[in-house]
Amino acid sequence: MKFLFCGSGASEGIPALFCSCEICGKARSRGGKEMRSRTAYQFGESVRIDFGPDLFGQQNRYGLRLDRLEHLFITHSHKDHFTPLNFIYRRPQYVPLEKTLYLHAGEDIIEQTEKVLKENGSDFAECLITPVESVFFRSEEIDAEGEKMTVTPLPSDHLPAGKTRIYEIAYREKRVLVGTDSGIYPNETWNYFKGRHYDLAVMDATSGILGLRQVHMGRECLVETVKRLRQMGVYDDCTLVIANHFSHNGKMNHDDLEAYYGPRNIHVGFDGLEIDFSGHGRLVL
Numbered sequence: 001m002k003f004l005f006c007g008s009g010a011s012e013g014i015p016a017l018f019c020s021c022e023i024c025g026k027a028r029s030r031g032g033k034e035m036r037s038r039t040a041y042q043f044g045e046s047v048r049i050d051f052g053p054d055l056f057g058q059q060n061r062y063g064l065r066l067d068r069l070e071h072l073f074i075t076h077s078h079k080d081h082f083t084p085l086n087f088i089y090r091r092p093q094y095v096p097l098e099k100t101l102y103l104h105a106g107e108d109i110i111e112q113t114e115k116v117l118k119e120n121g122s123d124f125a126e127c128l129i130t131p132v133e134s135v136f137f138r139s140e141e142i143d144a145e146g147e148k149m150t151v152t153p154l155p156s157d158h159l160p161a162g163k164t165r166i167y168e169i170a171y172r173e174k175r176v177l178v179g180t181d182s183g184i185y186p187n188e189t190w191n192y193f194k195g196r197h198y199d200l201a202v203m204d205a206t207s208g209i210l211g212l213r214q215v216h217m218g219r220e221c222l223v224e225t226v227k228r229l230r231q232m233g234v235y236d237d238c239t240l241v242i243a244n245h246f247s248h249n250g251k252m253n254h255d256d257l258e259a260y261y262g263p264r265n266i267h268v269g270f271d272g273l274e275i276d277f278s279g280h281g282r283l284v285l
């Protein structure tokens with residue numbers, strides 16, 4: 001199974017819509033890793049985290065078969081992660097559906113989805129969606145293409161307060177932390193980390209040189225947080241740490257990010273980055 005970075009940008013993407021700044025100008029002229037759609041992740045074809053405005057483009061770019069999607073996890077309600085209108089295209093007049101989609105999310109997301117479906121004359125049953133309320137620290141065991149995957153939602157430091165989550169994902173012998181859209185984690189999450197170890201950790205790097213520590217992380221905050229996790233043994237030399245979720249307002253292009261994070265043994269995320277979970281031993285890029 002492969003873990004795919006479907007997107008690596010913050011809300012406005014890079015180059016940002018309507019933007020004339022230097023970062024976006026460089027991104028336009030260089031292309032490639034500089035082009036960042038809104039952050040979302042997939043494990044294989046059946047498990048996805050977040051469902052933002054770039055779903056259609058990501059489907060086409062990576063050849064995703066969304067008809068095979070079975071488990072959708074939503075981190076929080078921000079518009080770059082949750083576009084409930086996407087669900088409307090599961091209506092029978094658009095597509096013949098075979099598979100139920102399990103929507104694992106907080107109560108607020110489930111309510112919003114229901115509302116948007118209703119406004120469009122539909123409901124969960126018609127769109128073959130089964131909502132599953134996600135409760136902090138309560139692990140869910142799912143079937144990921146015939147193998148067991150355990151997903152545990154943890155509180156993040158983000159908005160709306162108390163309603164946003166990051167995820168710990170266990171698959172075979174590997175443990176992954178999907179930690180984007182968070183400042184320094186809440187105490188209860190730090191307590192949960194004690195005695196744990198991750199093979200892969202994706203960290204929030206939204207605000208670049210701006211130095212944010214709450215809601216999102218700036219680069220110094222990310223480095224400090226990684227250092228603390230390394231001291232705790234939660235990350236070690238085998239942990240692949242990847243910074244992700246970048247805004248042009250953080251004022252760093254991809255080469256600036258690599259120059260800053262590389263010497264600190266932190267990799268830089270980009271759209272299309274893929275990590276293979278099928279082998280044994282440590283994960284590699």
Ligand SMILES: [Zn+2]
Pocket residue numbers: 010011039078080081181245
């Ligand atoms: Zn975001």
Ligand SMILES: [Zn+2]
Pocket residue numbers: 015016019020021022023024025248249
């Ligand atoms: Zn810009």
Ligand SMILES: [Zn+2]
Pocket residue numbers: 076078158159181
């Ligand atoms: Zn957000």
